Amino acid sequence: xxxxLGLLATLCAAVGAAPQGTAARSPRNASYxxxxxxxxxxxxxxxxxRLTWRNITHRPATSLRFHLYYNAWRDARxxxxxxxxxxxxxxxxxxxxxxxxxxxxxxxxxxxxxxADLTGRIGFIAPDDGNVDDRTVIDVPLDTPVEPGQxxxxxxxxxxxxxxxxxxxxxxxxxFFLGQWFPKxxxxxxxxxxxxxxxxxxxxxxxxxxxxxxxTVPSTWIVGAxxxxxxxxxxxxxxxxxxxxxxxxxxxAWTTSPDFVERxxxxxxxxxxxxxxxxxxQPEHAGQAERHFAAARAALxxxxxxxGPYPYGHLTIVDPAWQxxxxxxxxxxxxxxxTRWLAPxxxxxxxxxxxxxxxxxxxxxxxxxxxFEHAWMDEGINxxxxxxxxxxxxxxxxxxxxxxxxxxxxxxxxxxxxxxDGDRLAAYRASPRADVPAxxxxxxxxxxxxxxxxxxxxxxxHTLENYLGWPMLQRILSTYFADWTFRHPGPDDFFFIAxxxxxxxxxxxxxxxxxxxxxxxYGVASFRSERQADGRYHTTVVARRxxxxxxxxxxxxxxxxxxxxxxxxxxxxxxxxxxxxxAARATVASxxxxxxxxxxxxxxxxxxxxxxxxxxxARKWSLAWLVWLQDHLLTYGFFV
Amino acid sequence: xxxxxxxxxDGVRRVARAPxxxxxxxxxxxxxxxxLAIALDGMLKAQLGTSGIAxxxxxxxxxxxxxxxxxxxxxxxxxxxxxIIGFGAVLQDVSDLxxxxxxxxxxxxxxxxxxxxxxxxxxxxxxxxARNRAIRARGFFGACGAHFGxxxxLGLLALVAYGILxxxxxxxxxxxxxxxxxxxxxxxxxxxxxxxxxxxxxxLLIVVNVxxxxxxxxxxxxxxxxxxxxxxxxxxxxxxxxxxxxALYGLNAALFIxxxxxxxxxxxxxxxxxxxxxxxxxxxxxxxxxxxxxxxTFYASETALFQARLAHAAYTAAPPVLWPESPAAESxxxxxx
Numbered sequence: 001x002x003x004x005l006g007l008l009a010t011l012c013a014a015v016g017a018a019p020q021g022t023a024a025r026s027p028r029n030a031s032y033x034x035x036x037x038x039x040x041x042x043x044x045x046x047x048x049x050r051l052t053w054r055n056i057t058h059r060p061a062t063s064l065r066f067h068l069y070y071n072a073w074r075d076a077r078x079x080x081x082x083x084x085x086x087x088x089x090x091x092x093x094x095x096x097x098x099x100x101x102x103x104x105x106x107x108x109x110x111x112x113x114x115x116a117d118l119t120g121r122i123g124f125i126a127p128d129d130g131n132v133d134d135r136t137v138i139d140v141p142l143d144t145p146v147e148p149g150q151x152x153x154x155x156x157x158x159x160x161x162x163x164x165x166x167x168x169x170x171x172x173x174x175x176f177f178l179g180q181w182f183p184k185x186x187x188x189x190x191x192x193x194x195x196x197x198x199x200x201x202x203x204x205x206x207x208x209x210x211x212x213x214x215x216t217v218p219s220t221w222i223v224g225a226x227x228x229x230x231x232x233x234x235x236x237x238x239x240x241x242x243x244x245x246x247x248x249x250x251x252x253a254w255t256t257s258p259d260f261v262e263r264x265x266x267x268x269x270x271x272x273x274x275x276x277x278x279x280x281x282q283p284e285h286a287g288q289a290e291r292h293f294a295a296a297r298a299a300l301x302x303x304x305x306x307x308g309p310y311p312y313g314h315l316t317i318v319d320p321a322w323q324x325x326x327x328x329x330x331x332x333x334x335x336x337x338x339t340r341w342l343a344p345x346x347x348x349x350x351x352x353x354x355x356x357x358x359x360x361x362x363x364x365x366x367x368x369x370x371x372f373e374h375a376w377m378d379e380g381i382n383x384x385x386x387x388x389x390x391x392x393x394x395x396x397x398x399x400x401x402x403x404x405x406x407x408x409x410x411x412x413x414x415x416x417x418x419x420x421d422g423d424r425l426a427a428y429r430a431s432p433r434a435d436v437p438a439x440x441x442x443x444x445x446x447x448x449x450x451x452x453x454x455x456x457x458x459x460x461x462h463t464l465e466n467y468l469g470w471p472m473l474q475r476i477l478s479t480y481f482a483d484w485t486f487r488h489p490g491p492d493d494f495f496f497i498a499x500x501x502x503x504x505x506x507x508x509x510x511x512x513x514x515x516x517x518x519x520x521x522y523g524v525a526s527f528r529s530e531r532q533a534d535g536r537y538h539t540t541v542v543a544r545r546x547x548x549x550x551x552x553x554x555x556x557x558x559x560x561x562x563x564x565x566x567x568x569x570x571x572x573x574x575x576x577x578x579x580x581x582x583a584a585r586a587t588v589a590s591x592x593x594x595x596x597x598x599x600x601x602x603x604x605x606x607x608x609x610x611x612x613x614x615x616x617x618a619r620k621w622s623l624a625w626l627v628w629l630q631d632h633l634l635t636y637g638f639f640v
Numbered sequence: 641x642x643x644x645x646x647x648x649x650d651g652v653r654r655v656a657r658a659p660x661x662x663x664x665x666x667x668x669x670x671x672x673x674x675x676l677a678i679a680l681d682g683m684l685k686a687q688l689g690t691s692g693i694a695x696x697x698x699x700x701x702x703x704x705x706x707x708x709x710x711x712x713x714x715x716x717x718x719x720x721x722x723x724i725i726g727f728g729a730v731l732q733d734v735s736d737l738x739x740x741x742x743x744x745x746x747x748x749x750x751x752x753x754x755x756x757x758x759x760x761x762x763x764x765x766x767x768x769x770a771r772n773r774a775i776r777a778r779g780f781f782g783a784c785g786a787h788f789g790x791x792x793x794l795g796l797l798a799l800v801a802y803g804i805l806x807x808x809x810x811x812x813x814x815x816x817x818x819x820x821x822x823x824x825x826x827x828x829x830x831x832x833x834x835x836x837x838x839x840x841x842x843x844l845l846i847v848v849n850v851x852x853x854x855x856x857x858x859x860x861x862x863x864x865x866x867x868x869x870x871x872x873x874x875x876x877x878x879x880x881x882x883x884x885x886x887a888l889y890g891l892n893a894a895l896f897i898x899x900x901x902x903x904x905x906x907x908x909x910x911x912x913x914x915x916x917x918x919x920x921x922x923x924x925x926x927x928x929x930x931x932x933x934x935x936x937t938f939y940a941s942e943t944a945l946f947q948a949r950l951a952h953a954a955y956t957a958a959p960p961v962l963w964p965e966s967p968a969a970e971s972x973x974x975x976x977x
Contacts, residue, residue: 173825259825284828321825341827399703401723403735405834407827410731414910415703415722426707527690588692604708607692617697618684620917624910625720626677627924628729630669632747633754634931635733638849639802640758640795 026208026486029054037216060145065195069180073099077133083200087446099163165325175321179253201449203371225254249332298393299358330360348397375441380457387422424455460513466596520549523605529586559584642948644887651941701910726907763787766860770967793867863966
């Protein structure tokens with residue numbers, strides 16, 4: 001197989017199809033050349049891979065570690081499956097739908113010496129939980145350490161059995177979406193290997209490199225993959241080999257199906273590099289192509305202007321097959337979206353998922369954080385950015401409910417979704433103390449990891465935006481993006497830049513929202529405005545802190561003559577009284593009237609009115625509910 | 641011979657001639673629902689307190705507040721969901737019924753109470769529509785009381801049948817749906833399977849429903865005491881004229897679909913305030929009144945069909961006139977020379 005690869009490379013060079021290498025933008029210390037053949041009938045991939053790995057740390061590597069993610073679904077005893085059950089989830093694959101990666105040979109080549117066969121040394125390890133049944137990480141002891149700066153070549157031959165989809169990789173019918181499908185080396189850091197087992201609630205982490213991949217599939221099947229297709233040529237009877245190539249990325253995913261409908265468009269915005277957009281749609285969604293492109297353009301434009309340009313020049317959007325379970329997944333230069341057959345305008349589908357996954361090209365693809373340990377740095381920052389993009393660059397979406405088995409949507413145009421809905425405040429509110437975000441993400445409680453990772457981060461970033469102002473937060477994020485593109489920043493790198501750019505010490509805030517799990521709830525505890533003997537009104541507001549989260553706030557009172565009184569409160573005390581003597585009677589009092597503190601879990605108690613409208617509001621809504629109940633009774637009246 | 645169309649027209653006329661029953665049943669439903677609405681009103685007031693957000697809610701809706709309310713809601717409060725707005729309420733109710741979505745305990749309780757009350761009233765309603773003349777309150781409630789026992793027993797038999805349908809058949813169909821669609825990659829295809837599954841289940845539901853309907857009619861019109869006998873008689877009636885029975889059922893169902901389609905266009909949304917709130921409520925109540933009219937038309941038209949096909953002078957020998965006279969006997973007596 002390797003001989004054939006060499007021949008192919010020679011042929012490519014001969015016909016001018018060989019990739020033109022560009023100046024490295026990343027360390028490129030983990031580059032792969034893969035030759036893979038998919039057999040759809042058996043759902044197997046037979047492949048060889050040549051990894052060129054350079055030790056970029058200051059310590060020698062005495063062993064190599066690889067992820068074999070597909071082994072998480074080899075049986076029900078893996079850590080991934082155990083954590084899924086812990087979260088209350090359940091997947092019952094049929095026989096033949098499990099997965100697995102089996103390495104047949106692993107050889108190491110260095111300095112032109114003969115390959116050392118280390119296959120027999122492969123051992124499964126479970127560095128996170130000691131689960132002896134988990135086979136998602138292998139350790140391969142080396143005869144001779146790889147010294148800092150030294151490069152080795154690892155040649156692996158393997159077979160993967162593609163599962164019925166787990167964790168957004170796998171196959172259903174003639175649709176294959178293949179992520180985390182090849183043996184992938186972990187990240188060596190100065191502290192040792194960062195190569196976690198596969199966990200149910202977290203994703204991935206890997207080094208940048210160059211991917212040069214040949215994918216052989218049935219000739220009538222369409223292929224989409226990370227990078228660009230350099231050429232395609234027949235490879236045996238009824239098969240075609242597609243050659244994809246991409247520099248400066250840290251992962252490679254691909255998809256293939258005979259059913260895709262292919263559409264193309266282009267992102268072209270002054271000041272930003274153009275991007276060729278390729279969309280692989282399911283036939284039943286062919287009418288939604290432009291909505292996908294519009295959302296992708298909105299994301300590329302907004303993120304590009306706010307944070308920095310998308311540099312690759314091409315992007316593939318995959319519309320996953322119904323029930324494939326592969327929607328909403330990001331990989332470098334390629335992501336899956338997800339829509340429905342009936343997806344009316346205003347429902348937010350597919351726009352929301354397209355913007356979010358497109359956003360991961362920035363927060364994950366380019367700024368390549370460790371998703372095992374700091375999932376908030378890609379998912380949380382990206383959820384914040386998604387909500388901001390949806391609120392500013394795309395038409396409003398509305399609360400949408402689906403009926404009749406989930407097939408029939410109904411858009412409630414009376415209920416527009418706000419940016420805070422996009423932040424997923426409701427999800428955060430449901431479990432605000434579930435975990436301290438600074439805990440490594442893979443150790444979060446599986447049942448609420450998403451709320452901590454996605455929602456809490458988005459909500460505290462939105463609060464920070466309100467507190468510092470968008471221009472300042474935008475400078476923080478764009479500086480962070482510029483400094484850490486094509487690298488692996490950690491939380492301290494982000495917080496350092498936030499302090500540096502803002503010129504403030506934000507540690508107090510980081511301690512509360514990241515290193516702690518404080519909950520924020522301020523409210524008006526008491527509000528009075530009484531006429532005095534001199535005809536003036538004495539107004540008193542008592543603002544109260546109901547939880548342990550502390551945040552500086554404004555307290556505001558509005559008067560009948562249209563004037564206002566504003567006080568600032570450091571928010572530390574359990575309660576604080578504010579008074580004013582005015583000629584006019586007060587009408588309304590508010591704590592945090594401008595909603596700076598988006599983290600506040602109870603917004604209703606933030607205001608008090610001396611002319612409360614609760615009876616009118618309650619009457620209106622209880623009447624609406626009464627109509628629903630009568631209709632419900634008549635519907636069940638079917639039985640009598 | 642009377643066809644489905646004539647029976648429907650006859651039924652509409654019989655309902656129209658008895659507006660007191662229409663308004664009576666309408667207000668019965670309203671009165672049963674109002675206590676819970678008052679309880680919800682209290683929950684909303686308690687949650688809103690003196691909050692300024694109530695001003696916005698009195699004029700429109702706020703998704704963020706709604707999420708906040710639901711986060712602290714329990715019991716009845718959990719049923720206050722955005723789906724109650726406008727036509728969403730109708731979609732949710734029909735969808736929940738067909739998808740066998742479990743209802744909140746409080747709602748299940750009031751639904752059961754309403755079904756019992758309606759079962760009580762159904763004897764009087766059918767008696768009135770069968771006689772097709774005013775029977776006054778005493779006659780109406782007398783008939784309610786006289787037929788309540790057999791109708792309750794019929795209801796228990798129906799409960800067993802519906803229990804089997806929802807408890808077992810629905811689960812089996814859902815399982816089959818899951819099996820058939822497990823590897824489908826096209827949502828439209830899955831929707832077709834869902835539609836077919838719904839059609840099968842709906843057909844079974846309608847068969848049981850129509851047999852129970854005619855059983856109830858025969859219990860009242862023929863003054864039967866035996867629920868089992870009524871059920872068998874109802875079944876025999878349906879079996880002997882399935883086409884007409886189905887056609888009449890279809891016509892009634894079509895009227896229902898037309899009504900909800902109209903309401904779908906006219907249903908008030910959340911953007912009401914002040915007096916408009918009451919206008920919107922009035923519009924929704926008009927729709928609910930029409931729903932009652934159609935439900936009663938179902939009763940009356942099926943009664944008319946049964947009387948035209950079976951319980952008429954040319955078909956039935958005049959029984960000895962004993963108290964209490966059945967509507968059939970009275971009908972025969974009136975037509976005798």
